[in-house]
Amino acid sequence: MVVSRRAAMRGASPALVAGVKGALTVLSVALAGTLALLAAGSVRMARKVVTPAGRVPDTRILSLDTAAQTITLSRTSDTELPGRYGLFTTGTADYVKLGSVLSESETSVTRKLLTHVGTDARLAPDAAFSGWYFDRPEQLHLPFTSELIGATVGPCPAWLFPAGDGDVWVIQVHGRGTTRAECLRAVPLFHSLGITSLVVSYRNDGEAPRSRAGAYTLGATEWRDVDAAVGFARRRGARRIIVMGWSMGGAIALQLSLNSAHTDAIAGLILESPVVDWRIVLEYQARAQRVPSAVSGLAIEALKSEWASPLTRTGGGIPFDRLDVVARAAELRHPILILHSDDDGFVPSDASHDLVVARPDLVELEVFDVARHTKLWNYDQARWSDSIRSWLDARGVTSALAGAED
Structure with a gap:
């Protein structure tokens, strides 16, 4: 004899029924929470794609040698590249031109400065590597x-x-x-x-x-x-x-x-x-x-x-x-x-x-x-x-x- 689910629930103990309802409630809340997180994440990503934003720092200035006119940056897939580039900075200069890689380690890259930086220069650590080279x-x-x-x-x-x-x-x-x-x-x-x-x-x-x-x-x-x-x-x-x-x-x-x-x-x-x-x-x-x-x-x-x-x-x-x-x-x-x-x-x-x-x-x-x-x-x-x-x-x-x- 086949017993319907509803009939089975009618014959179940009150404790079992309460437990099943509680589990379903928890699952519903969890599912709603997951959907809400997905929706919120997707909205954030969508806004980021279409919202004009300022330049985001993607490297750090580790040291500056004004005597040798070199600069050492944290190593990234960009900062290790051969060639001529630019670096957006903050402090006494807002942009400097960079030349070839002079030395490198697992975590840093030292490059030649092609913009003269004086001995009194003060540059904040956060910087953004750029392909612009010319900025004016x-x-x-x-x-x-x-x-x-x-x-x-x-x-x-x-x-x-x-x-x-x-x-x-x-x-x-x-x-x-x-x-x-x-x-x-x-x-x-x-x-x-x-x-x-x-x-x-x-x-x-x-x-x-x-x-x-x-x-x-x-x-x-x-x-x-x-x-x-x-x-x-x-x-x-x-x-x-x-x-x-x-x-x-x-x-x-x-x-x-x-x-x-x-x-x-x-x-x-x-x-x-x-x-x-x-x-x-x-x-x-x-x-x-x-x-x-x-x-x-x-x-x-x-x-x-x-x-x-x-x-x-x-x-x-x-x-x-x-x-x-x-x-x-x-x-x-x-x-x-x-x-x-x-x-x-x-x-x-x-x-x-x-x-x-x-x-x-x-x-x-x-x-x-x-x-x-x-x-x-x-x-x-x-x-x-x-x-x-x-x-x-x-x-x-x-x-x-x-x-x-x-």
């Missing part, structure tokens, strides 16, 4: 003017470095959490090729105006500010425009290529360590920070959703499908050069490789190793420059400039 346009010793680009969000500051006859321009787009100074190291190369450089800002980057929500949309709206810069360049005489994007600036450049009304003037894209698919990047960073996949998955879903925007403070859903350029590869129409390191450490190169496979007719990938995120110029300036120069020459850009000069 005056350091390039090239003529430039400060401009304002009339975007829909308001006037966006830019630096204009004229070169050649003004027919060919490159518009430089910086990445997430940085400013336009990130792009300065590319200007001398383009200037030597007779290409005018316009180094731009965009909404919520700390220099351009703030949007209503004050949050990044990961390229979904920022491209409009760069599109305004393309219009500015055309009014100033540009006939062929290269758009160069760094990191998230690569995502912005790709959205510009797909959506701009000035598509006929865009001669191609150069992407340095670019974001090609945000979901791959966010999942990679979550794993690197040991964030549970359930939390990162919920964070992405929250960012996608209109209903969650009051919690994520995005002002609307992030269109991850539109930002996935591998999936939209058939829509691409401009030649693209990608410079990406397989050892990037922040934006994995997987999607860059996938884009070449999807559009080998348009996309060329120059693969680096050892070099870290947006630090390819710093690690191997000669190869980085030769890659860009050769690609421009193959597109007929540099040869046309040489002909114009003749």
Whole structure:
């Protein structure tokens, strides 16, 4: 004879019934608590992705030798890299340039200082390692003017470095959490090729105006500010425009290529360590920070959703499908050069490789190793420059400039 669960419970002792109900209550509370923790964690992650933030220290100054002009830093995957870099500091200097590694141990790296630091210098221990190298346009010793680009969000500051006859321009787009100074190291190369450089800002980057929500949309709206810069360049005489994007600036450049009304003037894209698919990047960073996949998955879903925007403070859903350029590869129409390191450490190169496979007719990938995120110029300036120069020459850009000069 089969006895129903309800009947069995009716025949059970009061103590057993109370025990079962208590266990169910505990399980329910535990489940609710777990879900609440997952939800809270996902909201925190989502906000972190789209909220413009200041520079976060990632190394420590262990010692400073002003006589020898050397500095010793805690060892990280970045501070041990060969090449020339910068260091954001606080104290008597806010930024110093760094040269080659002179010595290293398991925990520290000593590098040559390329910015003179006086004997009275006082620098706080916490510092941030940088690939910028140049942090002000005056350091390039090239003529430039400060401009304002009339975007829909308001006037966006830019630096204009004229070169050649003004027919060919490159518009430089910086990445997430940085400013336009990130792009300065590319200007001398383009200037030597007779290409005018316009180094731009965009909404919520700390220099351009703030949007209503004050949050990044990961390229979904920022491209409009760069599109305004393309219009500015055309009014100033540009006939062929290269758009160069760094990191998230690569995502912005790709959205510009797909959506701009000035598509006929865009001669191609150069992407340095670019974001090609945000979901791959966010999942990679979550794993690197040991964030549970359930939390990162919920964070992405929250960012996608209109209903969650009051919690994520995005002002609307992030269109991850539109930002996935591998999936939209058939829509691409401009030649693209990608410079990406397989050892990037922040934006994995997987999607860059996938884009070449999807559009080998348009996309060329120059693969680096050892070099870290947006630090390819710093690690191997000669190869980085030769890659860009050769690609421009193959597109007929540099040869046309040489002909114009003749």
